[in-house]
Amino acid sequence: MPRVLVTGGAGTIGQSVVRRLLRDPRFEVRVSDQRAAPGWMREGCEVHTGDLRDRAQASAATAGCSHVIHLAAIVGGIANFHKLPYTLTDVNSSLYNGVVGAAIEHEVERFVYVSSSMVFENATLFPTPESHVWECPVPVSAYGFSKLAGEFWVRAAHLEHQLPYTICRPFNAYGPGEMPEDEPGIAHAVPDLIKKCLALPTPDAPLPIFGDGTHTRTLTHVDDIADGIVTAIAAPEALNEDFNVSASEELTVAEIARVIWEACGRAPEDFALEHLPSFDVDVVRRWPDVSKAERVLGWKAQIGVREGVAQTVEWLRGHVPAA
Numbered sequence: 001m002p003r004v005l006v007t008g009g010a011g012t013i014g015q016s017v018v019r020r021l022l023r024d025p026r027f028e029v030r031v032s033d034q035r036a037a038p039g040w041m042r043e044g045c046e047v048h049t050g051d052l053r054d055r056a057q058a059s060a061a062t063a064g065c066s067h068v069i070h071l072a073a074i075v076g077g078i079a080n081f082h083k084l085p086y087t088l089t090d091v092n093s094s095l096y097n098g099v100v101g102a103a104i105e106h107e108v109e110r111f112v113y114v115s116s117s118m119v120f121e122n123a124t125l126f127p128t129p130e131s132h133v134w135e136c137p138v139p140v141s142a143y144g145f146s147k148l149a150g151e152f153w154v155r156a157a158h159l160e161h162q163l164p165y166t167i168c169r170p171f172n173a174y175g176p177g178e179m180p181e182d183e184p185g186i187a188h189a190v191p192d193l194i195k196k197c198l199a200l201p202t203p204d205a206p207l208p209i210f211g212d213g214t215h216t217r218t219l220t221h222v223d224d225i226a227d228g229i230v231t232a233i234a235a236p237e238a239l240n241e242d243f244n245v246s247a248s249e250e251l252t253v254a255e256i257a258r259v260i261w262e263a264c265g266r267a268p269e270d271f272a273l274e275h276l277p278s279f280d281v282d283v284v285r286r287w288p289d290v291s292k293a294e295r296v297l298g299w300k301a302q303i304g305v306r307e308g309v310a311q312t313v314e315w316l317r318g319h320v321p322a323a
Contacts, residue, residue, distance in 0.1 A: 002109070003028040004233065005065040007052055007099055008072030009045075010035040012177040013114070013170065016226035017069060018045060024230065032061040033072065053091070058098035062106045067233055069112045070099050075143075082279050085142035092146040096153040104161045111163055112233045113154045117171040117218075117246070117286055118144035127250075127289035130169075130242045151242070158240060166238045168229050171246035171288050175222035175308060176315035190219065190309065193257060194316050197264040204270040207261060211278035213254030216285045220247045221303040231299045238297060244288040247301040259306055263313045
């Protein structure tokens, strides 16, 4: 039976991926993370705890696994990209050295690298197809560059060592499991905005957002992302291919803020925004072409933004202290 190693399996997307794998009787699952695995994960999976930047640890985590899903990375929201540019570049590249090297050493049958929509930070074609990665200007942010570098790492391993790979690029992941941070912008936008909305002092107080609200995003629920990744790892047609793993509805940040406002139980007629200065690197438009995943894999996202945001609000209400 195939055994799948999920690096970063205790993270938000990682936990969704592990749950999706555990529902599939074709796979055994091993998780590797420096964070403590939740109880349900320890009961259903093998768990390796260690720093995968260490090549010996990466090799130990990979030994006996036929497939790898590489999620371990420093991620977060836009403020994180500006606050920790060297740290995330250093950590993410060190993880590539450890994890990709271990996959080569143990001759895994499929290496799934979970990249990012930030490789298309400076996209000029919309909706953005996978092939645009070869024409798109290089990302300015350290995070976008580090995720694009990971794609080159994996392709280089394939060219030199015949590593079988699949690249999955999630777009604007959100959903239950990610906690907001005290500093806005460190976590992703959806938990940040939900936390701010739930904490507004009066019913008509404006909701603070970065920028003028016209920038666009394509929110994709973590369970859809997990399903796309697991579909890809099992598909012969995904061998040595790359896929945008995303929903297809392009929304402005202001529209997303309104969805969150109403999901938090606030009156639609009271909706108002406070516009805060944005960051040096703030992607203006993010809207992927998702036709390749549907055509090649028969996969498409199923969870609508309003349904998914309502679910996320409900989860956060139970985890964020009341204002």
